[in-house]
Amino acid sequence: METETMIARRPTRLALLAAATLATALLAAARPADAGTCGGAVACKCGDTVASDTVLDRDLGVCTGIGLKVLSGVELDCAGHLLTGSNLSNAKYGINLDGAVGATVRNCRTTLFRRGIRVNGGSGNRILGNESFLNKYGVDIAGASSGNRFEANLVRDNRDEGMHFGTGSSWNEIVGNEIRYNKRENLYLLSSHHNLVEGNVVHHGSMAAIYVKHSSDNRFAANEVRDTSFQLRGDSARNVFEGNYLKGDGYMLQAYLQSGAWTYPHDNAMTGDTIVKTDFCHRFFGARDNHATGLVTDGRCAPITLRTVGGEAGESNTVELAP
Numbered sequence: 001m002e003t004e005t006m007i008a009r010r011p012t013r014l015a016l017l018a019a020a021t022l023a024t025a026l027l028a029a030a031r032p033a034d035a036g037t038c039g040g041a042v043a044c045k046c047g048d049t050v051a052s053d054t055v056l057d058r059d060l061g062v063c064t065g066i067g068l069k070v071l072s073g074v075e076l077d078c079a080g081h082l083l084t085g086s087n088l089s090n091a092k093y094g095i096n097l098d099g100a101v102g103a104t105v106r107n108c109r110t111t112l113f114r115r116g117i118r119v120n121g122g123s124g125n126r127i128l129g130n131e132s133f134l135n136k137y138g139v140d141i142a143g144a145s146s147g148n149r150f151e152a153n154l155v156r157d158n159r160d161e162g163m164h165f166g167t168g169s170s171w172n173e174i175v176g177n178e179i180r181y182n183k184r185e186n187l188y189l190l191s192s193h194h195n196l197v198e199g200n201v202v203h204h205g206s207m208a209a210i211y212v213k214h215s216s217d218n219r220f221a222a223n224e225v226r227d228t229s230f231q232l233r234g235d236s237a238r239n240v241f242e243g244n245y246l247k248g249d250g251y252m253l254q255a256y257l258q259s260g261a262w263t264y265p266h267d268n269a270m271t272g273d274t275i276v277k278t279d280f281c282h283r284f285f286g287a288r289d290n291h292a293t294g295l296v297t298d299g300r301c302a303p304i305t306l307r308t309v310g311g312e313a314g315e316s317n318t319v320e321l322a323p
Contacts, residue, residue: 035065039074046083050074056081056108067094067110072101078108078130085113085135093118094135097125099143105130115140116158123147133157137164138182144168153177160184162205167191173198180204185211186228193217203227209249212236213256214263220244232287235263241270250275250301253317255286255310262310264288270295272322280305284314292319 035047039054046063053075060067061084068083070076076095085091094110097103097119106128110116116132119125121143131154132138138155141148141164155162155177162182165172169192178201179186186205189195191214198219202209203226210225212218213233221242229249232239234256241251253265270292275281281301282292286309295303303321306314 038068044068050076053077055079059084061112062086063091063094063113064088065090066092066096067113069093069096069098070100070103070105072099072103074100075104075106076108077104077106080107080109082109082111083113084111087112089114094132096120097122100125104128109133111135116155118142119145119148121145125149126151128152130154131156134159136160137162138179139163140166141169141172142166144170146170146172149173149175150177151175155179155186156181158182161188162186163188165189165192165195170194172196175199177201182206184208187211189213189215189218191215195219196221198222200224201226212239215239225249232265232268234258234265236265237267239268241268241273243272244274246273246275247277249278250281250283251292252280252283253285253287253290254283255312257310262286262312264310264312265290269293272296275301282317282319283307284317286310286312287314288312288316290317294322295319296322 037051038044038048039050039052049069051071055077059082064086083094092114094113094116100122102124104126109131111134113135115137116135118140122145125148127150129152133156135158138158161184162179171194173196176199181204184207186202186209188211193216195218198221201224205228208231209228211231214235216237219240224245227248229252232253255262255264265287266289268290272294274296276298278301281303283305285307304319
């Protein structure tokens, strides 16, 4: 039985109709059909293409499609303003650099898109000081994008991966970012080569802090990696690790089975790392010819753990402690 208090709190039909009308108006105001060109003295709205340097003077959203597209050579400075998506499948990208060369995106905050920031087939772009959160992917690099710099960004609490570098991503610089609390991998390199990953703080990823799969000739230096493992899978080779600090978990190098064939991490070099607060420093599960030197520990972990996977016993790996 409803009490008088319950009846008083129950939304009236008029209130529900007013709320629905307001929501419809907000979505209609941000429809991609209204998209145009903005920049300079022309204010931006959801779906616009930024064609000249601009500084946002307001938040944008709710955006039902793309937030903003940025063209080559253009600088978008959001001045801390927020781009909000509808959290539906058609809200694909908060900020999209599609084929862009030499563009800059700085001080932007993106949320509730499929991809908060996306670089597709672009080069020489700079993604600086942004925050991407509560998207599906925080930052997505696709289409063999190369020579881009991602610096001082905060990528957090996204529903799948934090930063994903897809096939063919090369010669990119991922420097001084904080990547945290993303549901799966915080930082994922897939078939990506010759990238620099330096000075990042990466922590509280549910699946892996940093996940490197079929990726070679990358350099990982002076990163702080906490709470989940630093993983290399499959044909990841000739990667260099220098002076990284790992807390709460260590390295995992593991063979990978795909289409009936095994591939093995091999010929990776680790120098001067510190690993603390974990039982395992280096696990070589079907990996071969990987070598660590100058390892500093708190004395808790087993420096090396071997396991046969895919017919590879891992006996050709070595770990040497610092004097």
